[in-house]
Amino acid sequence: MFTRTDDRITTSQAVVFLTNTVLGAGILTMPRSVTQTTETPDSWLTIFIGGAVILPVILLLVKLSQQFPGQTVFQYAGRIAGKLPGKAICMLLVVYFLVIAGFEIRTLAEVTLFFLLEGTPMWAIVLPFIWLGAYLVGGGINSIARVNQIVFPISMLVLFVSFGVSLRLFDINNLRPVLGEGLLPVFAGLKSSILVYTGCEVILTLVAYMEHPRQAVKAMIGGITIMLAVYLVTIIVVVGGMSVDSVITSTWPTIDLIRSFEVTGFFVERLEFPLMVIWLMQMFCNFCSFFFQSSLGVSQIFNVSYQPVIYGLLPVLFLSTMAPKSLNDLFHLGDAIGMMGIGLFLLVPVLLSLIWLVRVKGLKQHV
Amino acid sequence: MLSSVIDYIPGWNVWTQAILAFLIPILASKIYKKMYAITGKGKKPDTADSKKAETLLEPSGAPFSGDYEADIQVIRDRIGGNSDLIFREIRMEKTNVRAALFYVAGMHNDRVLDLHLMEFLMFEAGSDTINEPGRIRDRLPFSCLLEASDLNSFNRSVMFGHIGLMIEGELGGLLIEYPNGANRSVQEPLSEALLRGPRLGFTEVLSENTSMLRRQGFSDQLEIKTQKVGTRLRKDLALAYIKDIVNPDLLEEVSARIGKMDFDFIAESGYVEQLIEDNYLSPFQQVQNTERPDRAIAALLEGRIAILLDGTPFVLIVPSTFSMLLQSPEDYYERWLPGSLLRMLRFLAAFLALMAPALYISFISFHPGLIPTELAMSIIETRQGVPFPSLIEVLILEVSIEILREAGIRLPKPVGPAMGIVGGLIIGDAAVQAGIVSPFLVIVVAVTAISSFSIPIYSAGLSLRLLRFVGMLFAAFLGMYGTILFFLLLCSHLTKLKSFGVPYLTPVSPFRLRDWKDLFFRAPLALMKRRPAMTKTQDDKRKS
Numbered sequence: 039m040f041t042r043t044d045d046r047i048t049t050s051q052a053v054v055f056l057t058n059t060v061l062g063a064g065i066l067t068m069p070r071s072v073t074q075t076t077e078t079p080d081s082w083l084t085i086f087i088g089g090a091v092i093l094p095v096i097l098l099l100v101k102l103s104q105q106f107p108g109q110t111v112f113q114y115a116g117r118i119a120g121k122l123p124g125k126a127i128c129m130l131l132v133v134y135f136l137v138i139a140g141f142e143i144r145t146l147a148e149v150t151l152f153f154l155l156e157g158t159p160m161w162a163i164v165l166p167f168i169w170l171g172a173y174l175v176g177g178g179i180n181s182i183a184r185v186n187q188i189v190f191p192i193s194m195l196v197l198f199v200s201f202g203v204s205l206r207l208f209d210i211n212n213l214r215p216v217l218g219e220g221l222l223p224v225f226a227g228l229k230s231s232i233l234v235y236t237g238c239e240v241i242l243t244l245v246a247y248m249e250h251p252r253q254a255v256k257a258m259i260g261g262i263t264i265m266l267a268v269y270l271v272t273i274i275v276v277v278g279g280m281s282v283d284s285v286i287t288s289t290w291p292t293i294d295l296i297r298s299f300e301v302t303g304f305f306v307e308r309l310e311f312p313l314m315v316i317w318l319m320q321m322f323c324n325f326c327s328f329f330f331q332s333s334l335g336v337s338q339i340f341n342v343s344y345q346p347v348i349y350g351l352l353p354v355l356f357l358s359t360m361a362p363k364s365l366n367d368l369f370h371l372g373d374a375i376g377m378m379g380i381g382l383f384l385l386v387p388v389l390l391s392l393i394w395l396v397r398v399k400g401l402k403q404h405v
Numbered sequence: 406m407l408s409s410v411i412d413y414i415p416g417w418n419v420w421t422q423a424i425l426a427f428l429i430p431i432l433a434s435k436i437y438k439k440m441y442a443i444t445g446k447g448k449k450p451d452t453a454d455s456k457k458a459e460t461l462l463e464p465s466g467a468p469f470s471g472d473y474e475a476d477i478q479v480i481r482d483r484i485g486g487n488s489d490l491i492f493r494e495i496r497m498e499k500t501n502v503r504a505a506l507f508y509v510a511g512m513h514n515d516r517v518l519d520l521h522l523m524e525f526l527m528f529e530a531g532s533d534t535i536n537e538p539g540r541i542r543d544r545l546p547f548s549c550l551l552e553a554s555d556l557n558s559f560n561r562s563v564m565f566g567h568i569g570l571m572i573e574g575e576l577g578g579l580l581i582e583y584p585n586g587a588n589r590s591v592q593e594p595l596s597e598a599l600l601r602g603p604r605l606g607f608t609e610v611l612s613e614n615t616s617m618l619r620r621q622g623f624s625d626q627l628e629i630k631t632q633k634v635g636t637r638l639r640k641d642l643a644l645a646y647i648k649d650i651v652n653p654d655l656l657e658e659v660s661a662r663i664g665k666m667d668f669d670f671i672a673e674s675g676y677v678e679q680l681i682e683d684n685y686l687s688p689f690q691q692v693q694n695t696e697r698p699d700r701a702i703a704a705l706l707e708g709r710i711a712i713l714l715d716g717t718p719f720v721l722i723v724p725s726t727f728s729m730l731l732q733s734p735e736d737y738y739e740r741w742l743p744g745s746l747l748r749m750l751r752f753l754a755a756f757l758a759l760m761a762p763a764l765y766i767s768f769i770s771f772h773p774g775l776i777p778t779e780l781a782m783s784i785i786e787t788r789q790g791v792p793f794p795s796l797i798e799v800l801i802l803e804v805s806i807e808i809l810r811e812a813g814i815r816l817p818k819p820v821g822p823a824m825g826i827v828g829g830l831i832i833g834d835a836a837v838q839a840g841i842v843s844p845f846l847v848i849v850v851a852v853t854a855i856s857s858f859s860i861p862i863y864s865a866g867l868s869l870r871l872l873r874f875v876g877m878l879f880a881a882f883l884g885m886y887g888t889i890l891f892f893l894l895l896c897s898h899l900t901k902l903k904s905f906g907v908p909y910l911t912p913v914s915p916f917r918l919r920d921w922k923d924l925f926f927r928a929p930l931a932l933m934k935r936r937p938a939m940t941k942t943q944d945d946k947r948k949s
Contacts, residue, residue, distance in 0.1 A: 050916055150886050154772065161422045162883070166890055169430050174897040176434075184900035184914035185893070311775045311885075318889045349431050353423035360419045 046249040049257045051183040055244060055327065056261035058186045060237040061268060062324035063145035065197075066317065067372070068234045068269065069276040069291040076227035079213045079282050082273045083224050088231030089266035095383060096238060096262055100254045102391050103245035111242035111386065112338035118394050125339050127386055131239065132335035134378050136351070138237060139328035140358025141371055143167055146321045148365060149290065153314055164359050171322065172348050175330045179247050182326050189319045194268075196316040200296050200309045201271060207279040207299060233376030234269060237324075238262070240331055242386070289365070329355065441686060467556045473573040476556070477505055480571075480578075484560050497572075498528050507569035512584050522547075522568070522581065551580040561639075583612075594696035594718070596863050601738045606696045611641050611715035614698075618645055618711070621702040626650075634677070634714075637669035641715040642677065645701070650708050652941045658905055659710050659723055674714045674721050681723075683903050688868045691904040693725035695862075700734050706947075708940030724905035726939065728912070728924050730865035731755055736927045745926035751859060752925060758857035758869045762799045763876035763888045765849045769795045771884030783845075790840035796881035798842050802850045803877070805832065807870065810854070911939040 047055065072081045106114040111131065116124030147163045155163065174181055217224070245254045272292060277285055279295045288294045296310040306312060333351055337344040362368040397403045469476055484490055484507075493506045504526060508518070525546065551567070553559035559578040563569040566584020591613070594606030607614045615629050626648045634642045642663065646656060662681040671677060678692040679685060695701055696718050701711045704722040712721040722729075731751045736744040769788070773781045791798055809828035813821050833851075836842045853873070860866040872895070879887035879894075902909040912920030917938045922928035936945045 048915060154886055155884055158883070161419075163886065165422065165426055166883070166887075168426060170890055170894055170897065172430050173894070174900075177897070177901040181897065181900045184908070184910065185896050187914040187916055188896055188900075188910070306775065307777050308775065311772075315885065315889055318886065319893060322893050349427060349434070352430060353427040356423040356426040357415065357419065360415050360422075361413055363413070 045178045045180050045247065047179060047183045047244075047247050048249050049253045051187060052244055052248050052254070052257045053261045053264070054186045054190045055179075055183050056238065056240065056258055057264045058190055058320065058323040059240045059327040060235055060261075060265050062142050062237070062321055063372075064234045065268070065272055066145070066149065066290050066292050067369070069273050069285050070288060071230045071233070071369075071372070072227050072273065073277060073282055073285045075230045076223040077282070077286070078219050078223045079215070079277055080217060080219075080224050081227060081231075081277060082213070082270055083217075084227035084231045085234075085266070085269050085273050087224065088228060088235065089262065089269075091228070091232060092235045092238065092262060093259070095387070096241065096258050097255065098387050098391060099238070099241040100245060100258050102387050102394070103242055104251060104254060105394065106246075107251055108246055110246045110334065110338060111390075112335045113246075115386070115390060118390050118397070127390075128335055128339050130382060131242075131386060132332045132339070134239070134375075134382055135328045135332040135335065136354060136358055137371070137378070138375055139325050139332065139355055140361065141368070141375055142321055142325045142328065143355070143359045144362055144368055144371075146318065146325075147359070148368065149293070149314065150318070152290075153293070153310070160360065161356075164356065167322070167325070168352055168355055168359075171326045171329050172352060174326050175333060175348055176345060178344075179330060182323070182330055185326070186323045189316075189323050193316040193320045196312050197268070198271070200313045201275045203301060203309055204275060204279050204295055204299065207295070208275065209278060209281075212278045212281045213274065230373075230376070233373070233379065235262075235265070236376055236379040237328070239379070239382065239386070240327060243331055243334060437686065469556060469559075469577050471576045473503065473571065476578070477571060479556055480507065480560060480563075480569075483556070484564060487564070490563070495523065495527050497526060497530050499530065503573040505571045507563045507571075509564060509566055512566035512586050513568065513582060514585065517582075518568070526570075545579070545581075547581045549581060549583050553578045553580055588613075597695060597697050597700070597733075597861065599697075599733070599735050599738075602734050603697070603699050605698055607698060607701075607713075607718040607720055609716050609718055611643060611713055614713050614718075614720065615643055615645065617698040618702060618705075618713075621698060627705070629713075632663070634663065634666055635669060635671045636667065640671055642671070643713040645705060645711040645713060646709075647705050650706065650936070650942045650944055651710060652708060652943065655708075655724070655905060655940070656710060659712070662905075663712070671714065673717045674712065674719045677712060677714060678721055683905065687898065687902055688871055689727070689899070689902060689909065690730075690864050690868060691723075691725060691902065691909065693722040693729055693862065694719045694864065695722060696720070697734060703734065703737070707937050708942035724907040724940070726904060726907060726911050727899060727909050730862050731860065732923075733861040737930075741927055741929045748927055749925055751861065754856035754859040755869060758853055758860065758866070759873055760876060760888065760892075761849050761853045761856070762803060762873060763880035763891065765846065766795045766799055766877060766880040767884040767888050770881070775885075784843070787845055788843040791843050792840075794881075795846075796877065798846055799850070799877060802833075802836070802842050802846055803853075803874070806850055806854050907939050912937075 069081070072084055076084055103111070103114075106117070109117075112128045115128050118124065119127065143164055146167070147160055150163050151158060151160065174185060241254075241258055244258075245251055248254055248257070276291050276295050280288070280291060280298075284294075285291045293310050293314065296313050297308060300307045301309060329348075329351070333344060333347045336342070336351065337347045362371050467479065470479075481492065485492065487509075489510045491506075491508050491510055495504050495506065496502070497504055506523075506526075530545075551562070553562060553569070554577075556578075559569055559580070562580050566586060567580040568582045570579040570581055572579075588610055589608065591608055592606055593604045597606075605617060607617060611631075618629070619627060624647070627645065628648045629643050629645045631641050631643045633639045644656075644660065644663070659681075663677070666677065666680045668676060668680060671680075674694060678690070678694065682691045684691065693704075695704075701720050701722060705711055709722050709724060712723065714721075731748070733747070733751075736748055739747075768776055769784065773785065776784075788795075788798075793801070805828075809824070809832075812828070813824055816824050829851075833847050837844050837847060857866050857869055857873075860869065876888065876891045879891040881887070883890065899910050900908070900914060908915055911917060912924060919935065919938045922933055923937070934946065934948045936942045936947060938945075
């Protein structure tokens with residue numbers, strides 16, 4: 039057929055989708071949150087180990103989804119765990135996605151208010167953003183994946199150019215000593231380094247939309263590898279450029295690093311501006327991804343059509359954005375999201391897989 | 406515990422905003438859907454309607470009675486009232502049979518008519534020519550000879566410019582000679598001038614246009630199918646494609662959409678474009694138009710379909726994608742390095758034409774700290790006397806530039822450049838002197854205008870001009886943040902847009918590496934071994 043009617047995404051789109059879902063506000067705050075817990079320059083090791091820990095999680099998520107080709111978690115949870123428990127689990131997942139989406143917009147609004155639009159009311163920043171997201175999400179997963187595909191290379195290019203220019207501040211001594219206080223701080227920071235991967239639950243729905251679900255393992259591991267690389271470079275460059283102490287005290291360490299030098303003789307002297315511009319776009323993709331997941335969830339759990347759900351979720355998203363009262367609240371929320379993520383991981387993929395294993399392998403039931 | 410939860414329940418103003426967040430998009434989408442339902446569905450009449458339309462435009466014509474006198478009388482009754490219809494009755498010398506010629510004044514070369522047609526009919530056509538009823542078509546020495554099926558179609562064809570011939574004792578009327586009304590000669594395409602490349606442009610005559618396509622090269626696979634469109638004034642429309650390249654599903658889709666067109670008169674190919682396009686609410690054109698046969702044939706070889714309409718030099722090419730708007734045939738005629746340079750230059754120009762005023766507004770009004778300090782100082786110095794906010798300032802100059810441009814098109818050729826000088830130079834300078842606008846803005850607007858002139862397709866330039874104003878509004882409300890939102894809005898819209906099933910942003914997204922050879926830069930011809938993936942052609946090798 040010449041005109042495609044099915045809403046499937048290619049493998050490369052799936053990779054970018056996953057990467058863009060996870061790479062959101064994290065990159066602006068991650069160096070601080072991780073370094074705060076380790077309090078040594080070894081935070082990059084922590085990130086590395088965090089990636090290694092997250093890898094089996096990803097594999098579990100993919101493998102579980104592959105058992106039900108073409109079905110999202112919202113559809114197969116009921117088949118595994120029974121109707122009501124399945125719905126309850128999925129509702130938790132939806133709430134989780136909504137909270138993350140609100141968290142991302144709030145972070146974006148805070149950054150924008152602080153650096154670009156001082157004195158603008160918060161709603162004036164949040165509302166157009168949510169509406170624009172609704173417009174894009176209305177187009178289904180394909181439109182979102184395509185916008186991701188446009189934004190991702192640009193944002194990576196700008197990010198790495200900014201990092202490259204910031205290398206003039208890089209001092210290897212800031213990263214030394216390696217393991218100066220032993221392995222303990224590295225593992226102490228593990229919790230916060232796993233938190234930066236929150237959002238990879240989208241795999242549970244993403245696999246259902248892949249054109250070639252067999253390549254899902256490869257694609258998702260590819261996505262996680264890209265994220266790991268970006269996080270590693272970020273933390274090395276930021277900690278190396280700013281030293282541990284100033285990273286811990288700064289609110290937005292990545293932006294602060296880029297702000298701390300000027301490129302003379304260039305049209306834009308301070309690179310934090312292009313970086314922020316690009317990061318706004320990245321956050322948009324990020325937000326749209328969660329928005330999509332939650333509307334898809336609601337529509338599939340309650341069997342209502344997809345478009346009205348998008349509109350119905352708009353005020354919920356807005357409230358979830360406005361709920362934190364201060365920046366501190368916001369960062370606490372970020373930590374809470376991380377904890378929720380771990381809890382949900384235990385509840386959704388692990389529990390579901392166990393039940394599935396027991397029912398199929400043990401009781402020989404047909405699920 | 407409970408009190409801390411209550412503490413986080415937001416105030417009433419947030420709730421109001423949340424309700425607004427819900428209501429405004431619902432309203433917007435309702436309006437959008439309403440508008441789409443009004444016009445968007447107009448092109449897709451359901452079967453009952455289309456049947457009615459069919460009967461309307463094909464009234465079951467009265468058949469020829471076979472009685473010479475009676476038929477002539479019917480014809481004269483129906484169309485004899487036209488003062489430009491010439492009716493001439495002749496007697497064939499050799500057989501002594503009466504015949505009648507009907508034709509419209511001004512449609513034929515009188516010399517051919519007199520010398521050739523009349524002479525033959527009156528003096529040469531003998532009994533051997535016409536004594537066998539029903540076989541007369543084979544015996545008349547005219548290359549163009551059609552038989553009218555009924556009186557109505559006979560009348561229509563005569564009025565359109567055919568010469569109608571009725572012979573006593575023959576059932577039915579004959580149509581000789583194609584209409585040959587006033588035409589202009591072949592000229593260089595006005596809207597798509599090139600330095601290097603053929604100078605030939607399409608004309609208003611369909612048969613000439615199709616022949617121009619044919620003469621691009623020997624092939625028996627170039628297929629041109631003609632059909633009539635329009636419900637009241639009917640016109641010829643031709644679909645041209647290369648049979649062993651084009652995707653059959655695409656062809657079917659295009660024919661179906663053309664078949665669904667329901668309009669009494671298709672005046673120009675722009676009508677066709679608007680009646681068959683996917684989304685009429687989009688600012689982007691989803692059908693490309695061109696005056697150049699070389700461009701059309703190149704598109705056909707990429708697996709696209711050309712739609713030619715009688716009476717216009719603009720040929721439509723479907724499906725079309727965003728990247729085609731910034732391509733010029735010259736990219737391929739020049740060597741690949743300069744071609745690529747020009748291509749990238751055009752992308753930059755398109756970006757400037759779209760975003761430059763918006764960036765100006767957001768930098769000047771919102772973030773002067775983000776541009777280098779000296780530059781910011783000098784701009785602000787020159788803006789000191791300007792009493793308006795930057796949006797009004799930009800609007801003043803942009804609107805006047807657009808008016809100038811519009812005026813320049815209407816003016817006769819000798820006056821046009823003078824107008825440009827008066828408008829551009831004098832008014833611009835005077836506006837700066839008078840302190841209405843800042844000199845830096847004049848530079849920005851001039852760069853914007855020049856950039857938009859460099860867009861190789863006029864209608865694409867129009868979309869950018871339109872969107873530029875939208876971008877300025879976004880920038881005026883939210884500065885750089887608004888400009889980014891505008892860019893994201895464009896991206897979101899473009900990713901949703903399709904042209905005949907082909908995503909508009911191909912090959913950027915969906916990502917098709919194969920087609921990147923011909924996107925931001927133009928790869929050497931030796932590398933372009935395959936046709937674009939987006940058109941899903943039957944045969945995708947360009948090299949054997």
